[in-house]
Amino acid sequence: MRRLRRLPEGQPQLCLLGLAASAVPHFKQGDQPLFAFAGTGTFAEEVVVSSQAAIKIPDDVPFDVASLIGCGVTTEWAR
Amino acid sequence: MQTSAKRRVRHEHLGLTVVDDVGDLGADEVVVDRHEVPTGLEGGEVELEHRRAVGEHHGDRVTRLQAERAQACTSRLASPRSSPELTSRPSGSTSAVYVGSSRAMAQKPRSGIGADTSGWLRPRRERVLITLRRSAGHGDVRRREETGVERTRERCDASGSPASGGRREARSSRRRHRGGPGPGQVRVRIAATGVCHSDLSGMNGTIPIAVPAVLGTKAPARSSAWAPASPASRKAITSSSRGCPRAATAPTA
Numbered sequence: 549m550r551r552l553r554r555l556p557e558g559q560p561q562l563c564l565l566g567l568a569a570s571a572v573p574h575f576k577q578g579d580q581p582l583f584a585f586a587g588t589g590t591f592a593e594e595v596v597v598s599s600q601a602a603i604k605i606p607d608d609v610p611f612d613v614a615s616l617i618g619c620g621v622t623t624e625w626a627r
Numbered sequence: 628m629q630t631s632a633k634r635r636v637r638h639e640h641l642g643l644t645v646v647d648d649v650g651d652l653g654a655d656e657v658v659v660d661r662h663e664v665p666t667g668l669e670g671g672e673v674e675l676e677h678r679r680a681v682g683e684h685h686g687d688r689v690t691r692l693q694a695e696r697a698q699a700c701t702s703r704l705a706s707p708r709s710s711p712e713l714t715s716r717p718s719g720s721t722s723a724v725y726v727g728s729s730r731a732m733a734q735k736p737r738s739g740i741g742a743d744t745s746g747w748l749r750p751r752r753e754r755v756l757i758t759l760r761r762s763a764g765h766g767d768v769r770r771r772e773e774t775g776v777e778r779t780r781e782r783c784d785a786s787g788s789p790a791s792g793g794r795r796e797a798r799s800s801r802r803r804h805r806g807g808p809g810p811g812q813v814r815v816r817i818a819a820t821g822v823c824h825s826d827l828s829g830m831n832g833t834i835p836i837a838v839p840a841v842l843g844t845k846a847p848a849r850s851s852a853w854a855p856a857s858p859a860s861r862k863a864i865t866s867s868s869r870g871c872p873r874a875a876t877a878p879t880a
Contacts, residue, residue, distance in 0.1 A: 574841070575841055577839075580839070582839050582840060582841055583836065583837040583838065583839065583840035583841070584840060584841050585825075585826065585829050585836055585840050585841060585842045585843060585844060586825070586844040588843060588844050588845065588846075589840065589841030589842065589843050590817055590820045590843030590844060590845060590846035590848075591817075591820060591826075591841050591842050591843035592817065592841050592843070593816065593817055594814060594815065594816050594817065595814070595815060595817065595848075596808050596809075596812050596813070596814045596815075597812065597813060597815065598811060598812055598813075599808075599811050599812060599813045600811075602813045602815060602848075605847060609847075611818040611819040611847040612819050614819070614847035615819040615820055615821040615845075615846055615847050616821050617821075617845065617847075
């Protein structure tokens with residue numbers, strides 16, 4: 549944690565606190581907590597994510613096209 | 628486990644069949660795996676709670692190894708409950724039903740993930756492949772609704788009467804659990820989703836993950852609720868950036 553404080557602003561890819569979001573269950577099946585893969589779990593119908601993990605896309609980009617933007621197009625880090 | 632977690636689907640609803648052919652999956656077939664063979668399973672019953680889809684789309688390939696193991700597991704499940712092997716976790720004598728890479732799943736997390744996270748990375752158990760064949764004309768659930776743990780759960784809840792309103796009840800029950808968004812969070816409604824190789828790696832154990840989990844790391848979505856003081860947007864793509872608290876950049880352009 550001490551190391552995190554030295555990170556420069558605007559480099560979330562170096563932050564391990566974000567990874568820790570995967571350690572908190574995001575969903576429930578009845579009383580059974582479910583984890584969200586990578587802190588997102590987008591195979592669900594609705595997810596709650598950090599606002600920093602929700603990147604605006606232009607209105608004219610179809611959803612099925614935008615769904616192909618994956619790790620290879622590091623959306624939030626390449627802006 | 629909760630009572631609901633032990634709900635099972637009977638044979639006539641979602642039947643077990645032996646994989647007798649190695650090749651493309653049929654339109655009415657799915658291959659699923661489980662972390663372990665549940666104890667006390669009656670022949671022909673399946674605990675959907677443990678279901679994880681491996682390949683369920685028409686055209687997915689099934690390897691010969693997968694088929695052989697599915698065959699072995701199916702015969703084990705179909706055998707009488709008095710079988711001593713069914714009353715305990717599969718042992719070394721039944722290693723034929725193990726997925727070959729499963730041993731690696733129990734290893735400690737790989738370096739680079741961070742030593743502090745080892746506590747919540749549960750080791751994966753041995754996995755077993757079985758094959759389910761849906762009844763012909765079983766149209767109560769569309770194929771796209773077969774994916775995802777939550778959807779599987781819905782189906783499990785509705786298993787008693789597929790055509791009844793059970794699924795609707797399950798859905799409203801789930802909505803009661805909706806939480807957030809808290810400060811700095813946004814709730815988004817997934818409009819589409821891609822399947823990343825990371826999802827496959829999380830599923831087969833290459834990437835150790837906390838389970839049970841809902842997979843999926845990124846998807847275009849419509850924002851349905853922003854926390855107060857969050858920038859407004861109505862079309863967004865979620866990302867596994869996980870939200871570093873120190874990130875200084877704003878989420879919208």
